[in-house]
Amino acid sequence: MKITIHDVARRAGVSTATVSLVLHNKRKISEETRKRVLKAIQELNYHPSQVARGLVLKQTGNIGFVLTEDHFLRTEPFYTRIFLGTEFEARDSNYFVLLATIPNDFFDDTPLPRFVMQQNVDGIIIAGKVPLKFLDKLRSYNFPLVFVDYYPPRGTYSAVLIDNIRGGMIATDHLIELGHQKIAFIGGDLQHPSISERYLGYKLALEKHGLTYDADLVVTGEQSTSKENGYRAVCALLDKKTEFTALFACNDAMAMGAMECLKKRGIKIPEQVSIVGFDDIEQDAFLDPPLTTIAVPKPDLGIEAMKLMQDILNKNIRTNKKVLVPVELVVRKSTTRLRD
């Protein structure tokens, strides 16, 4: 049988109210009884029932974490790491995280995660891009929401985002400082905020260093930022006979594709072309050459999201705060000083 607050009260010779009071150190409790109660708790190894607590407090102690199926199953454990950060932070703060995946195609009759229908969470963290239809359906429940690595096109929300602009900037800075002037950029769909921000960082860096932006050096518009599209983008650049000595790819997947294309055409990396990616995925260090990239601290994204959620829950206000998680340049072997 599970130990209850009554057991503790009896053993400490006090009322259940007192136990509850010391548990949450509310009001003034004499040091003496406080000690007695604490001792009883220790001895009985008592852990308050979250369920009973939730019933009276009208909170569940759970936080929902929503991810599309695609994102959860990605080979690269990007969102998995974010989730881990959230789970980690939740431990300290006495929350449980309920993970739910939703389909990538969300229709009017697609059911919402059970924890929203049953109102079994106090707030919801949404990681990565999700269907707008999902958000529409979710809205009426009025849950506190925190977005991670995604910001919906309309509306104002609390969110934890990657500092993409700065990332794009320091990636480009790095290349410029190595003496490069003809720096290509390959990206995907510019509608996607992360990509357009990285692109913006690229342009800002050029500007800062007094280099002129050259549209010929830029390939964007690919639907997805996949390895294949990175391959294609660089081939296109090469086919147009565009000259460049360095390349900033909007993510590591595209950078990998770029490397393949360059290798196939006999172009040496980094001797002839230096490459910087973005994300710092697992494989980077094992590529040939190991890829210089912008590291994104994935667990931090999850931790910050959970912290933000707690802020909202505790202060009981919708802050609509945006947190930008800092990124970092990781120099490996795919970039080198320009020689002439």
Add this chain to the structure above:
Amino acid sequence: MKITIHDVARRAGVSTATVSLVLHNKRKISEETRKRVLKAIQELNYHPSQVARGLVLKQTGNIGFVLTEDHFLRTEPFYTRIFLGTEFEARDSNYFVLLATIPNDFFDDTPLPRFVMQQNVDGIIIAGKVPLKFLDKLRSYNFPLVFVDYYPPRGTYSAVLIDNIRGGMIATDHLIELGHQKIAFIGGDLQHPSISERYLGYKLALEKHGLTYDADLVVTGEQSTSKENGYRAVCALLDKKTEFTALFACNDAMAMGAMECLKKRGIKIPEQVSIVGFDDIEQDAFLDPPLTTIAVPKPDLGIEAMKLMQDILNKNIRTNKKVLVPVELVVRKSTTRLRD
């Protein structure tokens, strides 16, 4: 304000008990009132509070899912898929799944997942190999346990396992049926049940077809079943000048390493050596040539685990049942008929 059972009762003009009764269609309720209640539930969009329910029923409605950090973060989403299966099955059965990762190194003072300390789950599913120390600490809580893809060395448990013996057998059968006689096996640590079972399947298939087992064709003992070790194992085979026309690798990672080594030495796959792997990981289809392998239905493992857990929870007995999830041969391009 959330809708409660009282609101429904009032609207339907019945008592809360009646509402509860129709909710769980216990006892006989007149068709007429049943309809009225159902209608009220509909109109109010009522969802019973799991929390309140849990309090009286003394269940939490949660299932814990434990994974080591390494397994959760593996690039290949093996356990992630298993988790997804569990989550999926849980939806129907009105359970929530609480995921917790534990460190790979578990010491006496490493804290248990919070849901065990707070007894906030009805049972725990443990996926993959976990530290024995963890199991030791867990034991005293007396939770219903279901293991997935792992079976502790001591004790009797409920578990969902891959049918490794059969997998090893059909992999080898396939090669034999293609005319191969000299079939090599590369595996890792034979202490690991999955590996020794696949190895056993290999031997059983040979026996079944009247082929004699040749120890020279077998390389085992590598610590981990990594790509690198697959590479090394095949190199060792080649260096010993062992002749073989086919190879069964105990998993796809090793098979990939094997392919690399063979290619490097100028040996053609499948013309000179046919290869079968095990697991059917994501990349298999994109290898050159695409890898023939034994497919493991990962989500099924998770689904079966959840079903088994429900069995245990509903019938309130510890079945200690073992469920073997069937595997399947997937023929791609890495195997071909032996020519002479």
Add this chain to the structure above:
DNA sequence: TTGAAAGCGCTAACAC
């Protein structure tokens, strides 16, 4: 500073 008691939303005897 501490205790008595009400009540959170639900279920299950038991009574009618």
Add this chain to the structure above:
DNA sequence: GTGTTAGCGCTTTCAA
């Protein structure tokens, strides 16, 4: 068939 009621474990006024 349906309603009354006690009670699950906890928090929180209110009173002492």
